[in-house]
Amino acid sequence: MTRWLQWFHRWLGLILGLQVLIWLITGLYFSVMGNQAMSGHTHFEPLPNESLAGLEWSSNIGDLSRRFDDIQQVEWQQVLQIPQLKVVTADNTYYLDGRSGKPWQTDRALATDIAKASYSGAGTIDEVVEVDARFQVLFDDPVSTEVLIGKADGAVQGHRNWNWYIADWMFRLHFMDYSGGRDFNNLLIRASGLVTLWFAIAGLILLLRNVKRGDLWRPQTLLHQLQHKQHPVASGCGGGGTCGLCKVKYTADIPAVSSADNQLLSPDEIADGIRLSCQQRKLPDSGLRDIELLDVNARAWQLEIESEQQITPTLKHIVFLRPPNFTFNPGQFLQFQIATRAGAVLRNYSLANRSDDNQLSVLVRRIENGIGSEFMHSLRAGDRVDVIGPLGDFQLRSENQRNGYSVFIGGGAGIAPIRSQVLSLLSSQDPAQVVLFYGARCEQELAFQAEFERLAKDHRLRYIPVLSESLSASGDFLTGWVHSEALKYIENVGVDKVDVYLCGPPAMLNQTLNGLRELGVPAERVRYDDFGI
Incomplete structure (x- = not known):
């Protein structure tokens, strides 16, 4: 809640x-x-209010009480010296031409004359447009004045111009x-x-919770203390208790389990003394000595860009020179430090290369006005960036099914850690069959397509791309939703023979996880990366 x-x-x-x-x-x-x-009304001029004397009124108007029921009001008026009679009844208002007694009609010529009379600017008439029950008389002045004239009564309904719009x-x-x-x-x-x-009620509830917990005056969380001491701890939510990345292990004085721990940690992790550092404030009596960081190889690095390439319309592949002694497990990510006017911000990008490559690489999706995206897409060969890593526990299971299937499901930019895991698994001695489902909107958005197809031709990988836009498909592509195709495959080969790894957009991730639970795939055989969202 x-x-x-x-x-x-x-x-x-x-x-x-x-x-x-x-x-x-x-x-x-x-x-x-x-x-x-x-x-x-920049150029509005009221119509002259001239006397009715001298106007010729028709005798055909006759007895108005016979022509109209329940008359409430009768007004004698003029429009540019043309007599007009306004008759107000209980249900409607009627306008009569005082010269003939017939219903009033405003034609294009009269509307033009009325518009000129109500206009005080220097422009000339550019166009007269008939729109529904009125005329729009357009002038060619600097503010593009429009004068609206009613057909039923010849009245000036208003002036409009760019300022008005x-x-x-x-x-x-x-x-x-x-x-x-x-x-x-x-x-x-x-x-x-x-x-x-x-919004106010939710804020009040959160405030009362913080007061009850003493958050308004208690010391900083363990996450902030560790980061302040330059200890590398990942976080995707800034300590809000929603991403589940800031895991640490207590070896003594293990604290109570928080609600966020219960929601984001597995029962085995909780039993093993693992907690979310953003939920803890009290240190063990021995200080940080009885707290283990799970990402033991993580530290600060400065990476130099070797190359960068736009490999799809929205994805850029950035390759870095690999520093000596840099080791990581496939599926882990780097935390990039990006300098802004408001201070440094952190953005996480998964490593996309094989664990024993001579280079490191990441995939970055173009997001308009995104701080991390704009920065990463601006980088060029030779530039240097500061990172912390490797971080994250989205890693291959050491006890992969023997003679079973390792099924990988990736979507969009989520193919980055999946690619790292697939390439690393294919280069190992693991006998599991490797199956990759890759979902994208269209064929042009499939990253590393040629590489996956080559591995599939070598019979080292079963590669199944799935496109969500059927009209964009050409060749041997499935169309639909990638999670649906993957779940059908898993059900067919048997839920007891698969290890599943998935990474992609939140909607795809949630639907896949729900489907795996419904199929009965054991939770310990499913690993996923939700980008800390």
């Missing part, structure tokens, strides 16, 4: 924060522009009324009020 509240509060806060920013921007716009500029969208954003009605009590804003109430 707490994890859900944290997730809910974090994302809802972001959405509400964006709306507050919109209110600030639109409110500032209203203050700077002023009502006159936003009204569109910009202001109209500002009002839509400010009132959250995208129908253009400028209704501050619309359904969306009322729903937003209820959502904001839930």
